[in-house]
Amino acid sequence: MPHPADRPLAVALIGYEFMGRAHSQAWRTVNAAFETPPVIRRVIVGRDQERVGAAAQRLGWEESATDWRDVIARDDIDIVDICTPGFLHAEIAIAALEAGKHVLCEKPLANDPAEAEAMVAAARAAAERGQVAALGFNYRRVPALAHARDLVAAGRLGTIRQVRASYLQDWLVDEEAPMTWRLRRETAGSGALGDIASHAIDQVQYLTGARTLAVRGRLATLVPERPGEDGPEPVTVDDAAWATLELEGGAFASVEASRVATGCKNQLRIELFGNRGALRFDLESPNELWFLDATAPIAEQGYTRILVTEPEHPYLAGWWPQGHVLGWEHTFTHQARDLLQAVAAGHPGAFSPAFEDGLALQRVLDAVIASDAQDGRTVAL
């Protein structure tokens, strides 16, 4: 059932660290930029009362709470936004959907396919009741990447034959960098693979519109031990991951991810090669998309820089007059907009990626792990 456009939607946010802050910013700005039902930042949830109380003040939430179960049982909450480490996603998302809430869950959907399958079953049942279950792959909402997808869909690249995607960071170069939940298998599931190769693989599939049919992969833990609270602790996830993907329709993609790539800050690069054109993007220059039209005379061909700052580009009309750049945080506002619009339309299928897409991606990640365990053999999906 459509949600009346003027009735506010109250949000409960679970988690207040990095992603919690990014999502808070999105809920704070979405009504100023876009036509959506009004949002109430009702409650932010975390385990430590003092710290979550301070986060509520700083990030602009009406209340704070320490028990997510109490919060999702409340009648005055419409949307549950999950920004916890991956191992908590399944339990919270399933409970929130069963309690009748719309859910936004950060990527990757879960830490393994079994959890992801249970989440998809809950999302399917909830969709019958008109609830949206949204997955937060925020880079789909970088305007330049959304524009790239439109160019591909309009046939400007022709048949895509090859894709290169890499996501390289350097925040773990220093072997004295301390342990975090992101470096333990039981909390994060995997390392660079689930954290950032997941974005690169999602982009490959999103931009080409093709599913992955088979995978070869390798994983490496390059710093096997890091300082923990009680002395050195083994790192139980990968620091870097490589994969080749065979895509539906015959294209091949190479994917590379690392958190120990010295000098690379948050470098998500994507190149698409088709028989009629090519595209290139780098998140370190997020407002630029490079396009080559291979139907032009050869002597005139070359990459053109499209500055994705115009009201004609995806999401830009909501912001500033033409020519003004956007950044990383805006992608989360765009995500909030699309979720609110799907809720307002009463159309759970209007938001993409859905939990089903998260499950499909989880299977690709799992295939990379399986291939690595078999010395890089091809694993079919």
Ligand code: SOE
């Ligand atoms: C940390 O590596 C991280 O924050 C990821 O978890 C995000 O998904 C990515 O956007 C930036 O890097």
